[in-house]
Amino acid sequence: MRLIRRLRFFRSLQWRLVTIFILIAFVLMSTAAVSLNLFVESFYYNTFKQGLEGGFERGFLNPGEDATEEDAERIVRHYSSNKANAMLDFYLNDHKTFTILDGRTNEVKFSDERSFSQDWDSLSLEIQKSKNYLKALAGEIGDSESLFIVGNKEYFDYARPIENTPLIFYFRYDREEWAGLMDEFNKIIQLSFLIAIILSLLFGYVLSKTITVPIVNLMHRARKIASGDFGRVLEVKSKDEIGKLTKAFNYMASELKKNLNEVSREKNKIETILNYMTDGIIAFNLKGEVIHINPVLKVMLGIKEEWDMNFNEFSKRYDLGVSIEEISYLETYKTKEVNTTIGDKYVKVYFAIFTDENKKPDGVIAVFHDVTEQQKLDEMRREFVANVSHELRTPLTSIKSYSETLLEGALEDKETATKFLSVINSEADRMTRLVKDLLQLSRLDNNQMKWNITKFSLEKLVRDCIQKLEISANEKDQTIECYKIGDVEDVEADRDRIEQVLINILSNAMKYTPKGGKISIYVGKMYSSVYVKVKDSGIGIPKEDLPRIFERFYRTDKARSREMGGTGLGLAIAKEIIEAHNGEISVTSDIGKGTEFTIKLPVKCGL
Template sequence: MILKRLQFLTSLQWRLVTIFILLALVLAVSASVSLNYFVELFFYDTFKAGIENGFEYWGIDDEDQPTKEEIVSFLTANNKANAMSLFFINNFRTFTIIDKNTNEIIYTDVKSPYRETLREDIIQSRNYLAALAGGKGDKGKLIRIGDKSFFDYARRIGNTDYILYFRYDREEWAGAIEAFNDIIKLSFLIAVILSLIFGYALSKTITVPIVNLMHKAREMAAGHFGQVMEVKSDDEIGKLTKAFNFMSRELRKTLNQISREKSKIETILNYMTDGVIAFNINGEVIHINPVAKAILGIEKCDFDFNEFSKRYNLDVSIEEVKYLEIYNAKEVSTNIGEKYVKIYFALFTDEENNADGVIAVLHDITEQQKLENMRKEFVANVSHELRTPLTSIKSYAETLLDGALEDRELAGKFLSVINSEADRMTRLVKDLLQLSRLDNNQMKWDMQKISFEDLVRNCVEKVKFESEEKNQTLECFTIGEELEIVADKDRMEQVVLNILTNAIKYTPEGGKITVYIGRMYSEVYVKVVDSGIGIPREDLGRIFERFYRTDKARSREMGGTGLGLAIAKEIVEAHKGSISVASEPGKGTEVTVKLPAACN
């Protein structure tokens, strides 16, 4: 609010009014100072002339030597009327007789409290010192002592050792000066009011057209380019109005064309799948699209080109781009957090083909890189999983061919191992084929309404013997009713059996496995809780990856392929459900499968 008032006062209109007021103020101050000076000079001259005329009427010249008694008798005692008539002595004009040799005050009519310091004040007076030196103390300077202001005058009496010292108090003419000052103040107030009225009226004729132009210019700055002003005169303001109208028309045409091109470019940049950052030749960011901010993980662009290069280890500087033509196009790959980004740099030039800036195009290749890594890891895992049983089969077959076949007991053991490894390869290939069908949507589903409780309990019965062999407690509880789902029964049995067999495998002897079946809102669930070895926190996020094992050697010994949970997740998600795992090492694991309940 205060800022708006200050802006209002700094307008051209009020500057003109202020100039009128300042002129009135200068005149009033000048008149006041001059009047005070000349009034005081007039009263001093009157005071001085009265004293000098008094000495003439007294009849004492520079050669006369009246005694002390004669001087005192003439000016005081019963003849004080002589002093009053000669020197116009009154309540405001006082005189003092001083012995110049001792500076002793012989007589004074100065009243208290000024009499106490009178001697010291007189000694410091320049006029008194001039009289001591043999001259006249008639310098008309107003003296201020405490709250008292006065003129003074000093003169030697004839050829004696006595000096007559006069004071003239300002109080006698102060009222007149104050009256004059009051008149000047009133005149100044009237002048200010007239300056406001006439200055405002005069300034309106100049500022109104300019203010109208200013408002129109602001509207143009806000995007309203169809502004046309009426030309009311042929003077400079009228010519300015015509120029404004012409500028408005031309600017509207130019900006419309620029706006169309800008809109096209912004639309292209904002909806590109790649990030784009534009730097000027000084390395400052002049544009960055939303995709670039998302890739870099920033909300505000607070870096220049060199800082950008340093922050993301790009090994490129603006100086190299500016002076070396080999950087007209450059490609850099880097990691930004967990993202893999490929950055392409291209130089753009001005009309004279000089380097004007750099465009950085950011291409997020995270998914491609992850897929490539997964492909490499998958190929490596499949190769490893197949190589192990093939190596075993080949080594045992070679041993049999080398003569071990004749030892029937040893040959039987070798053939049993070969058969086991072949079964392991068969399971692996079977799981891989199933995953392939799931990935390519080639799985044929036999969807029907089934009892989820019966399905889970049948699976529990199938693995009960296996848990009893390890002296494990296997329990199953049902919570609620109407536990029906629409699903492929065989595939869902495969999921539940995979979870149960994993729980039995990784729960030590004497452990406990509890199965809960229930319904929550529109979903049914099965929760398998065991007291097994648990899963490390860092492995929880990867247990559904293909061939991922928390303990690879132990999993392989137990006959696992590392694909069971991956297949289970694909089957559950194909049924529009979800599967989750919670676990702590040494405290067991909890696996929960949720599926949509069948509609009645």
């Protein structure tokens, strides 16, 4: 693990720069060493070559231009004489030798006493390997600057043919003469190389720091920005490219912070809107995967845990009749509206596609709009119209029938006429009550009711209502009892409307309580409200009908209600009046045991 960290460390930009500096120093010093070695060798060879060529030009080494093949022996004797050796000493030394060979037989004719090999046959074989000697055999001057290696010895050599003769002059120069100098040069170069490496390491490290430290700071800052920390601004320490980069990075971070803050605000705004919308929202990507679902839809669909259902499964489960392919790939597809039911709710589902920056489909949004209340209102409206029509048609039919009978001659029979006119009058009163109730409901619905607020005793009002209904109660041999619970404050309300509610509740109790039954009324106070409870011992109301008891025209026993002269609007009107006074009206009932209505009114209604 430690080795891996070290390797990573040496792969850093800083050590790469240091390595580059060291490599540059190595290349420069190596180039200098090679160049210096080549220069010294070239210098010594050129000095050797120029000396020989100068000797030939001045005639010291030239046997004469008029030499012939017959003079070859004379030339050899000449150079083997003491006089010639003395002359050659000027050009030769312990590291330079002179040899004469016969170019036809490669036989050594002469070699000075400084020759590196006294065995002339071996010497001939060595010389035959020389490129310069081979050039001389071809009639050219062999002056190629290349080392000739024999065993562990290195030489420069020079070969020159003697015109008009088969003889070849061959000179050899041992590298040992300047090898010592080269060794000293190389030692100096090695020391210089070591110093250059150390200096490169130091200067490279210092210089790389000036580059890598700002970059490392930028890197750490970039990591903090990636984690959401935009707090610190990097200090710009120079005006070079690194300084410009730091300045640009600070500007980028500032702009990025502003953009991210704006995106975050928009995201929070959208999430808040989606989470607090009354409609359910669900979004899918093109793969059909859920990417967002708001809390309203989770409640609507009854989702409590994570949900991994794709779009097509979702569409199939809730009978939506669409697929992700249909929505995503039909160019003419814009939006789609589907009606469905989820549990006991009526829902309208609106589908729409959302696109990417290239205006290509990127996913689907489905909006679930709960229209249960609207649907119920529509049904209630239709039922209300049907009920009103039915309620009006029944008395109108009776009136028309009896009127036609009277017109056809029944007027002659006074008893029949009186009976028929009585029915017509009764049905007309029934229509009047119905129209009157409808008008009152209309005024309540449209807040057009005129309220006459006064302060009165609720207990006294209850007893007055009992007195007004006393005759009807006596006819059915019913007992009405009123109880006062504690001290009851006077209330501020519309006395006539509250009386209307109490009369309606008491009348219903009397209607549905058999002869000899009992009706108990309790008046009391609870906190800042007063209440009236009306409990009878009548037939009761089925539990399934209790939630709808205050609906307009709703009757638990329609035939019996009509026989008793009810319009089916009394309880609806009572509820509207009590709620307009910021009160409550509720009912409990058991079949065969009776019904209990409770009316709660604030002491001050606030109308």
